[in-house]
Amino acid sequence: MTQRKSIEQYIATGQQASQALTERTETIRSKKFDTIAVRGIYDATESMRNQGSILEPLYLSSAQHFENSNQMEAALTGQIPAWAYSRIHNPTVGYLEATLALLESYGTDENTSACATSSGMSAVFMATNPFLSVADSNGSAPANIVVTAKCYGGTFMLFTERYQKERGIDVRWIRNTLDLGEWEAAIDKNTRFVFGEMPSNPSLSVFDVAKVAALSHAFNIPLIVDSTLSTPALMRPIQHGADIVIHSVSKTMTNSGFAIAGAVVAKHNITSNVGPDEMRTNFAQYIKFLPGRDYGPCLSPFNALMTLNDLRTLRSNVDLLSRNTMQVANFLAAHPNIDSVNYPGLPSFEGHDLAKRYLHLVDATTEAGSPTMRYGHLLSFTVKGGHETTRNVLDRMQIIWRATDLGRIKSVATIPAISTHQQQGEAGRDLANVPSNLIRLSVGAENALDIIDDLDQALA
Numbered sequence: 476m477t478q479r480k481s482i483e484q485y486i487a488t489g490q491q492a493s494q495a496l497t498e499r500t501e502t503i504r505s506k507k508f509d510t511i512a513v514r515g516i517y518d519a520t521e522s523m524r525n526q527g528s529i530l531e532p533l534y535l536s537s538a539q540h541f542e543n544s545n546q547m548e549a550a551l552t553g554q555i556p557a558w559a560y561s562r563i564h565n566p567t568v569g570y571l572e573a574t575l576a577l578l579e580s581y582g583t584d585e586n587t588s589a590c591a592t593s594s595g596m597s598a599v600f601m602a603t604n605p606f607l608s609v610a611d612s613n614g615s616a617p618a619n620i621v622v623t624a625k626c627y628g629g630t631f632m633l634f635t636e637r638y639q640k641e642r643g644i645d646v647r648w649i650r651n652t653l654d655l656g657e658w659e660a661a662i663d664k665n666t667r668f669v670f671g672e673m674p675s676n677p678s679l680s681v682f683d684v685a686k687v688a689a690l691s692h693a694f695n696i697p698l699i700v701d702s703t704l705s706t707p708a709l710m711r712p713i714q715h716g717a718d719i720v721i722h723s724v725s726k727t728m729t730n731s732g733f734a735i736a737g738a739v740v741a742k743h744n745i746t747s748n749v750g751p752d753e754m755r756t757n758f759a760q761y762i763k764f765l766p767g768r769d770y771g772p773c774l775s776p777f778n779a780l781m782t783l784n785d786l787r788t789l790r791s792n793v794d795l796l797s798r799n800t801m802q803v804a805n806f807l808a809a810h811p812n813i814d815s816v817n818y819p820g821l822p823s824f825e826g827h828d829l830a831k832r833y834l835h836l837v838d839a840t841t842e843a844g845s846p847t848m849r850y851g852h853l854l855s856f857t858v859k860g861g862h863e864t865t866r867n868v869l870d871r872m873q874i875i876w877r878a879t880d881l882g883r884i885k886s887v888a889t890i891p892a893i894s895t896h897q898q899q900g901e902a903g904r905d906l907a908n909v910p911s912n913l914i915r916l917s918v919g920a921e922n923a924l925d926i927i928d929d930l931d932q933a934l935a
């Protein structure tokens with residue numbers, strides 16, 4: 476047997492590899508959004524390690540083989556770049572994380588890291604749970620969290636059922652997200668984090684990310700933004716002061732609908748009164764390698780590949796879906812059988828001015844040189860005549876699918892009161908402003924005229 480390489484030798488080689496990766500990441504970081512989305516960190520150097528494959532390979536292997544016990548020890552003690560075991564890390568998942576981190580920090584000087592998770596809900600959990608440690612309690616008042624009441628039903632249930640009922644966390648709901656006074660009154664020194672969805676599912680409500688970040692930071696508290704509906708193609712919250720961004724990657728980012736996935740993307744050196752130093756220094760890396768190791772919400776490499784494939788065209792997809800949705804929203808707003816339409820692109824929408832400040836298509840300008848306004852693919856509307864009529868409208872849809880889903884290349888509709896927001900009960904729905912005659916519609920890439928025809932005959 477030949478002399479085996481020492482741990483020190485492996486560490487030296489590992490450091491060179493990390494340095495080279497950092498340099499290559501800087502190179503891709505200087506490129507435009509679409510280039511980053513298409514390539515990520517998977518460049519020629521990376522391809523030569525993968526038989527020249529120009530596409531990211533799918534590493535389904537559960538574990539990594541090591542040359543000898545020294546390399547194994549260096550890897551398992553985190554001294555060299557390695558993936559070891561797919562619950563902890565996986566090369567295919569790593570390509571996705573690198574792309575997501577770059578897209579969220581696009582146009583900023585911030586360094587970011589990403590942790591991919593098994594679903595959007597596990598991303599919400601992994602991003603919020605580390606702030607709720609009892610070790611950080613000051614004894615007297617219970618810890619509180621400040622959250623937009625208009626939020627995804629799953630998030631509402633996690634915060635009320637798991638955090639409030641099981642752990643005694645005081646959940647302070649923000650009802651009118653446009654009222655900064657309401658945010659200010661809710662935040663105090665026992666607040667662990669401030670959490671907002673932008674725009675919200677299903678009522679599309681918006682909030683001033685920069686101003687709420689400033690209010691949170693005044694108390695040394697992090698702002699967490701669920702940016703699922705914006706995607707980095709329309710808004711990058713870290714640019715506006717947010718510390719942590721959450722995505723249900725299952726939605727627009729995996730437009731094909733072939734995967735459930737989530738992600739937490741965080742800037743380095745986040746603001747927080749609680750938690751260990753290593754958590755603040757690199758939050759996404761911390762949750763990936765420590766709480767992630769213990770809770771185990773890892774993403775399947777197969778799902779990571781599905782997402783990588785769809786992410787390449789994120790910007791052009793969001794552009795197309797947004798333009799279709801604007802046409803559909805205009806049609807619905809003028810329809811006699813519709814009470815109201817929630818869509819940030821409509822001038823009549825309450826948060827329209829704020830949405831105009833935050834939501835633009837990245838790397839795009841109009842012929843006149845102003846930002847290209849795009850408002851995403853989700854809208855909701857209330858039907859005149861009540862719940863039964865609303866069910867009839869949904870049941871008559873021919874092209875639009877009846878499903879609790881959104882962000883698809885295909886148009887999908889649901890009645891949130893009987894589906895996504897059913898579990899939270901009537902009081903919870905009132906809080907979140909989800910009436911029983913509300914239809915949520917995620918507009919797809921079919922021709923907008925055909926979607927409008929389908930709605931027209933369903934509403935007739």
Ligand SMILES: *Cc1c(COP(=O)(O)O)cnc(C)c1O
Binds near residue numbers: 597704736737
């Ligand atoms: C769907 C959704 C989630 C949950 O994501 P899953 O991938 O379904 O777990 C969280 N936030 C928002 C805004 C969503 O639309």
